[in-house]
Amino acid sequence: MILKVDNVTKNFGGVTAIKETGFTVNPKEIYGLIGPNGAGKTTMFNIITGNYAPTSGQVIFRNESLSGLKPHQIVRKGIARTFQNIRLFSSMSVLDNVLIGFDFQARYSFLESIVRFPRFISEEKRIKNRSMEILDYFGMSSFAHDKATDLSYGQQRKVEIARALATNPELLLLDEPAAGMNPSETEELGEIIKKARNDFDLTVLLIEHDMKFVNQMCDKVLVLDYGKTIFEGRPCDAIQDKEVISAYLGDFHND
Amino acid sequence: MNIAIKKDQWINLAIIAVVLWFIWFASSHFDEYTIRILNNIAIFIILAASYNLINGVTGQFSLEPNGFVAIGAYVTALLLVTPEAKLYQYAIVDPYPFVMTLHANFVTALLLAGTFSALLALCLSFPVFRVRGDYLAIVTLGFGFIIKILAINNPEVTNGSLGLNDIPEFSNLYWTGGIAIIAVIVVLNIVNSKFGRAMKAVRDDEDAATAMGVNTFKAKTLAFCTSAFFEGVGGGLLAALLTSISPDLFDFFFTFQLLIIIVLGGLGSTTGAIIGTVLVIGGSEWMRFLDEPMKFLSYETTAMPGMRMVVFSLILIFIMLFAREGIMGKRELKDLFKSKKKGDK
Amino acid sequence: MRKLVVLASSVAILASVSFAKEVKVGVVMPMSGPLAAYGQTCNEGVEFANSLTPTLKNGDTIKLVLVDNKGDKVETATATTRLISSDKVVGIIGALTSTNTAQVMAITDKKQIPVISPVATNDKLTEQKEFANRVCFTDSFQGAVVANYATKDLKLKTAVVVIDQAQVYSLGLSKAFTEAFKKAGGTIIKEIKVSSGDKDFKAVVSQIKAANPDMIFLPMYHPEVSMIARQAKQIGLIKPMFSGDGVANQTFIDLGGDAVEGYMFTDFFDYSAPPTQKSKDFIAAYEKKTGKKEVNSFTALGADSYNVMIDAMNRCANPEDSVCINSEIKKTTAFEGVSGVINIDKNGNATRSAVIKVVNGGKAVYKSTVNP
């Protein structure tokens, strides 16, 4: 068990976004969180990353509770994420974007950076090489010095995932990675995520609407509806489950 | 890769050598008036380069300079003025005993001025950086206001609105120019390190920066305290240049001038801050004609004192509307060469 | 024979004119910024005096170089340096406030250029400075004048003093008054601190009313004093009120309205009682030029700064020798100025007469003169 969401509830004022939901994700698994709009998927994401504090229940990562930790501390524990609409740093190059991920892993102090101590130079070289390796892995190294926002949509998505991998995570949270992509790009993205999962021995938790992509990718899925869990299991079973269908397509045989 | 780094280092050394030569040449050949303007420009380069760190690089809109410059100036003045001079100039009320014992040489005074400002910035950063939104501008504006009121209402320490006089004139072009070079190097080293990248990430998208493990509170506070440190040192240099300071020297106009400088130069560009300083501080001397009677195509205007200020505010609005990037945008000197190289590739 | 003499003298004059050099005198005044009104009035006096006596005894013409310091210290320092090093002035008139004048003196003392300040009254200004002079009286003299007049002439025993911590003028004058008032047997019931730029003094006047003093001393500039007078009248606080030269102008009377009727203040000079022949001529010329008879005391002192400077230069063999000018200024005795008889001691301070005026029917009316 790498991630355990333990009976979490979250309400904003009167609205209950998530109602006593719990699930566990095992190492190297690709776990899908699916459900109609407003089902609480993004809220769950934000609870795991620490942006929202759950009203009750807690999140346990590698049997250590995350409650009370600030978002950036959770990232340093090994949970990285990407955003639904790509949020690369607009004023920086692709390389610098990835280097941000290494920020907390570069071992030199503020003073050392001012006086350019040898440790600063060696650490900077180390993390620059590591970043280039990751970019190479994604075939993006030739764009290293271009402005991140000048790239195509697909390329930007790759840079965003590369940037998330820079924080050397164990759990990667993907927020609708395939959104806005044509089928061939989605196909290619799926391959990259699977390959990354094996090469960086990652566990992946993703939110997605594109059921074809979910089927192709996920080992297990959890279907949320109005904040409640209505199905957990393999994606192919989910498609036949009556409750899941009615949640998605509405109850048309309400005799 | 490392050939390029070597080349960059040579360029930097060449630039520093040229500037050092210019300082020597200026202080031995130029007349008093030009040297004073160069001193002003050097001090304002220190202030503008560091102010750009919090405003331009980290994107946190703050109006703090006049507060920290005041602190730096008073700390340095109290440490430099001789006890006898203090005794006779405290007219309103006798100074506290500890004020009389304060004495230090120039370098220690400047360092203490900077450190004291940086510590105060640290305390201020807690109420301000915990909360999002642009409260930073108003709190730092209020902070500058409170510092001025404290200086006026504590005659036992600051001699009140009489201010401190007979400060030994240590600031010459070597001091101001030298420290300006150090300040620019330090700021550039910070910007081109993981701390600088974190600051730029906070500017571009704070949430995404947090998602990359950046402690945004720490990044903002580091930028704020570094800015405060150099503003304190700049204040000390200014005190040792003017040889007499008083509370009304540090009002909001001081910050407004720095704002025009970094906006004109390009928010986020240290080279831009330098160019902005030369244009604004040098320019304001040249623009004195705006205050005197002017002849527009034979139409003789009477002297309109204060016209310079109107023109300054219009320039600021004009830049914001039409040339928001300023002269250098976010680019540094080296980027100019690089972009040319990339252009012809 | 006579034709020859006329010819010779005209040639001599022509020669001297052509040889007549231009001697530059610097003027540092706040022509813009918050103190603009005061700076412009004072500068008007300097320029008018220059138009009346533009040349020295030896024919050199005096050229005034005016620089606006915006009432700001950094600008003052830059302007003073420019006047000395690039305009090569032989003397400087100026800076209005004591803090900016201190800044000018900090530079001129090292460069050995004499400074005459028209209106900077702070006691400590000229101390330990060799090239610092002024034509106005000091705060302590002005404070003593008010204190003695209140205790001896008006027999007032208790007073409340309102101090504006942010103004050097207010601090100096209130300290001088308090000392003189106590020496003359009076007691200060309460000292209230306000800050300049303030408008709401209702709380202050309510407090003064509670203290119920014989008189109120307000050593501040006219914007604040007119507000206090108005709000005092509003809550029925009618007591004799005194100020220094900070309120000696028509704007004070306009702002104060009928609330300042009977308000007494000290001033350097009163145009309705010209103390010397020179001031009679000055007022007549001023009236011819501007149509107004009311010569403000700042204008009169600006003119006197110029006149004292020229008088000292005339007494020097070489009118451009700044050190000689400075020592001559310090020998000025019984000089008949526009604002009255001026004597300048070796510290550069002026001992001169002061006048006391009272506001009556919307006009400042001359009451009496107090000689040093």
Added chain:
Amino acid sequence: MDVTIFMQQMINGFSLGSMYALIAIGYTMVYGVLRLINFAHGDIMMVGGFLGYFGIAVLGLPFAAAVLLAVVGSALLGMASDRIAYRPLRSAPKISLLITAIGISFFLENSFNVFFGGVPRAFPVPPYMEKMVEVSGLMMPVSAILVPVVTVILLVIILWVLFKTKYGMAIRALAFDVDTVNLMGIDANRIITLVFGMGSALAAVGGIFWAVNYPSVEPMMGVLVGLKAFAAAVVGGIGSVGGAVIGGLIIGFTEVVVVAFFPELGGYKDAFAFVFLILILLFKPTGILGLDFEKSRF
């Protein structure tokens, strides 16, 4: 310190506080909608004062007509500043908006200083405003009573506009998200300009009554008051009109109490507004009445 003196000070505090409130409302409305600290707001109040002065002293209008002239004039100025300076920057980073606001503020101050001179001008207060009213030993001018009354009336009008009219709903919606309002077929830019107009009109009324209570107008009169009014708006809860009034009263009372009961602190009077501001940010960043901005406004 007998009761009448205490009551007198309370009334002083109340009239000063409502003065700050009047100006703070304008700040809060512009901030609520556009998340912009309108640095020029204090100076628009100064312009209101000057227009009032010109109306009465130069054009000889009766007081009411002069107020109208000031309100319309300032509203137009506010709208023009939005139209010319802020509208092109709608999508610009926040920092450009703030710097432009500072530029406008300095422009207004210095152009008035150059063209009308720095000398304060006496504001011709209408006689009936100066009449003193005596209530059980407490003396106050009519103008000091008028201000709280006017503030309450304006507060009611604004709340009515915000919660009962079509425009009000558009303004409140705008406070959430400018883009979606456009999708709803409302021209967001026109509404924002309208809000600027309303805010500036309020500032003009504040300027006039400031000039009536303290009868003088000069180019720099808006600076200090504007800052304190913004501190009041933040203390009360930025974005909440009711909060602005409460914040204004708090700061007004504090300043009077400080001078009345702690005379030696008189010099620090102006600093209290900012001390409150920093304290509020430490303990309750959303302000007394303020609502968490992620949720709702006003």
